[in-house]
Amino acid sequence: MTQRVLVVGPAWVGDMVMAQSLFLMLANDPDTTIDVLAPSWSIALTSRMPEVADAIELPVAHGQLGWSARRRLGTKLRKKDYGRAIVLPRSFKSALVPLYARIPIRTGYRGEMRFGLLNDIRPLDKSVLPRNVERYVALGLSADASLPPEVPRPRLQIDRQNQARLVDRLGLDVDHPILAMMPGAEYGPAKQWPPASFAAVARQMRERGYRVWVLGSESDTDAGREIAEASRGAAINLCGQTRLLDAVDLLGLADKVVANDSGLMHVSAAVGCRVVAIYGSTSPAFAPPLTDRGQTLYLGLDCSPCGQRECPLGHLRCLTELSPQRVVAALVAV
Secondary structure, eight states: OOEEEEEEOOSSHHHHHHHHHHHHHHTTSTTEEEEEEEOHHHHGGGGGOTTEEEEEEOOSOTTOOOHHHHHHHHHHHGGGOOSEEEEOSOSSGGGHHHHHTTOSEEEEESOSSOBTTBSEEEOOOTTTOOSHHHHHHHHTSOTTOOOOSSOOOOOOOOOHHHHHHHHHHHTOOOSSOEEEEEOOOTTOGGGOOOHHHHHHHHHHHHHTTOEEEEOOOGGGHHHHHHHHHHTTTSEEEOTTSSOHHHHHHHHTTOSEEEEESSHHHHHHHHTTOEEEEEESSSOTTTSOOSSSSEEEEEOOOTTOOOOOSSOTTSOOHHHHTSOHHHHHHHHHHO
């Protein structure tokens, strides 16, 4: 008997990539149909996840409760006759749509007074589930089940036609090995390696024959420009010139990637790049790149990981003391 499952997905791009591991596990059952509900800025990724049947955009602005909009959407979704909902975020508001949709089984972790909203509430033992991806996958299993020996790894599809259009529109050289750099991290500056350090890596990798692209959103434009200028032409700044799905397709052309702990870092791992991931205020133990072709760089100072958006001590040593030479060595070795 076919069961339709609604997954309330995360708002962060990197978390949505990791959530694909849950979707892949659920899709192992051919009688399960998976729909995903998430904000517009992360739901776009599901178009590159063939196991997702329907992507439902949450019509609510970032950080907004939007009680009425959630109620209207939940009421509209009743006709889909979902048998189960899995709520990945731990907020109160994220559990409202499944309640209004009258989904009989509503699973999620305990958090923000969600008793009554969820009826399959799980405690979260961080010592048993240290990685974020494992926490997502565990919600797709029965409460007493163990994780599978191997958690499915995200794998995003590439649109080759869009890829070719982008190469033509942006005038990109794809006849040499490509290094993609992602200097952004939406969480905050305590996760962002200095642009001058990225530029130093760009210069050294250009000498090794690589073409260097700097990718990111509109908010990363200044950092991208700074890297391009400081690299003395070794890197080209593409920040703000591409949408999220365009970045997915361009990363499909990259041989290697150096990135902060960010959404695009997880995207690059999911399209098969060799990844060097830089961690500052966060720990690679929680959300590493989900690939065998990756390496994490983390200084592990006494003050790390603080988990803060900005350095509470004002020195950012966890990032500034990571040398470009060490990153180049990792790129060569990865």
